[in-house]
Amino acid sequence: MKLNDKDIAGDILSMCKHGIADVTKAALECSNPRLRQTLRQMRDQEEQAHEQITQMAVANRWYLPSEPADHRVIGRVENYFTQGAVPYAGPPGVTGYRETGPAVHPGGWAGGYQEPRAQGYHEARPIGHQEPGGPGYHHPTGPGYREPPPPRP
Amino acid sequence: MTHLTYLELESLRHLIGECEVKARKLEAYAGQAESPELRSFCRQHADSANRSRQTLQSFLRERGGVQ
Numbered sequence: 001m002k003l004n005d006k007d008i009a010g011d012i013l014s015m016c017k018h019g020i021a022d023v024t025k026a027a028l029e030c031s032n033p034r035l036r037q038t039l040r041q042m043r044d045q046e047e048q049a050h051e052q053i054t055q056m057a058v059a060n061r062w063y064l065p066s067e068p069a070d071h072r073v074i075g076r077v078e079n080y081f082t083q084g085a086v087p088y089a090g091p092p093g094v095t096g097y098r099e100t101g102p103a104v105h106p107g108g109w110a111g112g113y114q115e116p117r118a119q120g121y122h123e124a125r126p127i128g129h130q131e132p133g134g135p136g137y138h139h140p141t142g143p144g145y146r147e148p149p150p151p152r153p
Numbered sequence: 154m155t156h157l158t159y160l161e162l163e164s165l166r167h168l169i170g171e172c173e174v175k176a177r178k179l180e181a182y183a184g185q186a187e188s189p190e191l192r193s194f195c196r197q198h199a200d201s202a203n204r205s206r207q208t209l210q211s212f213l214r215e216r217g218g219v220q
Contacts, residue, residue, distance in 0.1 A: 008182045011182075012179070012194075022167065029161075030160075030164065032158075035165075038208055042205050045201060049198055056194065
């Protein structure tokens with residue numbers, strides 16, 4: 001099977017990344033100063049090669065780089081680390097939600113949803129989650145599902 | 154004589170094998186790639202991987218370790 005340029009560039013990118021990790025690990029574990037120096041030089045060369053092939057792959061559209069993150073999502077992560085909590089407004093029109101839910105994961109899940117009736121209860125919900133009774137709603141009762149704890153008195 | 158630990162010997166064994174495969178793959182890619190820029194990169198880095206392999210093998214030739 002003949003590989004095209006995209007396949008080749010992808011494999012080289014992968015080889016470079018693994019090579020850098022392997023050489024870095026070996027250098028860290030090395031006690032022989034001359035060998036350590038050699039490994040560090042190899043790592044520097046490997047990093048330059050990785051940069052070169054990355055630029056070439058992006059320029060030729062052989063590789064799709066990650067897009068810049070939305071500034072609101074960055075802000076939520078920053079808040080999480082500076083304040084220990086991320087503002088969460090809760091579903092529209094519903095009051096009483098604690099503003100402690102974590103940021104929505106880019107994969108589409110919002111964790112840490114706080115039920116006002118059961119303090120401390122956490123359940124991950126996908127974006128576009130519908131409340132019970134709504135069209136297309138399926139209660140999560142698959143393997144591994146645990147009923148939420150009863151409300152505290 | 155250079156001293157080599159077992160951990161260093163294992164690293165050398167692993168890295169020399171990696172360099173060998175990498176050099177062969179890059180040589181093969183240099184013959185397959187359509188882009189002249191990519192072909193040139195592959196040739197250049199296949200040589201580099203071969204040189205790295207030789208450098209690492211030189212540590213084994215010194216036969217560092219317990220006599």
